[in-house]
Amino acid sequence: MRITIDDVTVTLSGRDILSGIHLIAAEGEIAGLVGPNGSGKSTLLRTVYRHLKPRAGRVMLADRDVRAMTAPEAARHIAALPQERGSDFEFTVREVVAMGRSPYKRAFAGDDDLDREAVAAALRQVGLPEYGHRGFAALSGGERQRVLLARAFAQQPDVLVLDEPTNHLDVQHQVELLALLREQRRTTLISLHDLNAAASLCDRLHVLHQGAVVASGTPREVLTPELLATVFGVRAAVVEHPLTGDPLIAFDHHTPASLMGRAAAGSA
Numbered sequence: 001m002r003i004t005i006d007d008v009t010v011t012l013s014g015r016d017i018l019s020g021i022h023l024i025a026a027e028g029e030i031a032g033l034v035g036p037n038g039s040g041k042s043t044l045l046r047t048v049y050r051h052l053k054p055r056a057g058r059v060m061l062a063d064r065d066v067r068a069m070t071a072p073e074a075a076r077h078i079a080a081l082p083q084e085r086g087s088d089f090e091f092t093v094r095e096v097v098a099m100g101r102s103p104y105k106r107a108f109a110g111d112d113d114l115d116r117e118a119v120a121a122a123l124r125q126v127g128l129p130e131y132g133h134r135g136f137a138a139l140s141g142g143e144r145q146r147v148l149l150a151r152a153f154a155q156q157p158d159v160l161v162l163d164e165p166t167n168h169l170d171v172q173h174q175v176e177l178l179a180l181l182r183e184q185r186r187t188t189l190i191s192l193h194d195l196n197a198a199a200s201l202c203d204r205l206h207v208l209h210q211g212a213v214v215a216s217g218t219p220r221e222v223l224t225p226e227l228l229a230t231v232f233g234v235r236a237a238v239v240e241h242p243l244t245g246d247p248l249i250a251f252d253h254h255t256p257a258s259l260m261g262r263a264a265a266g267s268a
């Protein structure tokens, strides 16, 4: 299902946090949002999963405005992994993942076989098939992250909206998550701080800077040394990954923005 973010402006506490955002994620496309801290990535994702209401513009799923959907209807289409996550739930892992099934159920209805299979499949997908009985609160940060992803998968949505899903994950689980998302081929809008992960995963990247989209295109088109210097304030070379052929950003960790002349960045 296609997502269209159509000229969206979001105002919080009297300030325009996002201005005139236009962005499309085509059916089955993995669209990445990248940008420095505070550039508006989470705000845009929250607007897509209806946590925030745009002051102007609209978010469309296929040809429907998400604000015109009922909550269960929206939840059957969109599953979100937000950045703010409660950690002290007094629930088991199975119960947390089963919450992803609620859009398909009547109030207070129990789980049926389909729900149980969806929950078990989602736990297998995130590599935690034996964790169902464990207490959610007692898990490590990375395990919790994977359980919350399983909840999003159990929701069997058309669209996944993921805010920094690799946070807390060790490198093996980061790689597994990216593989899983590629394999699902679901329309996905994902924010990532790890630009190399974004370059390897995303079909298209959208760069946010001070609440506006300043570049959109394939990772190769977007992730240039010039953009990395002007938007992210880092000096970097972009080379070809020797194993995968993806763009690989080699950061210069020695030169902070304060010492980085534009000329030096351009010559990287």
Ligand SMILES: Nc1ncnc2c1ncn2[C@@H]1O[C@H](COP(=O)(O)OP(=O)(O)OP(=O)(O)O)[C@@H](O)[C@H]1O
Residues within 6 Å of the ligand: 012, 013, 017, 035, 036, 037, 038, 039, 040, 041, 042, 043, 044
């Ligand atoms: N409820 C709010 N009221 C006022 N300002 C807010 C509110 N929520 C976020 N902001 C501001 O909006 C801007 C964008 O925040 P947002 O969390 O969307 O950025 P981000 O790109 O996701 O950042 P990060 O990479 O640090 O997670 C920030 O300056 C933030 O302080």
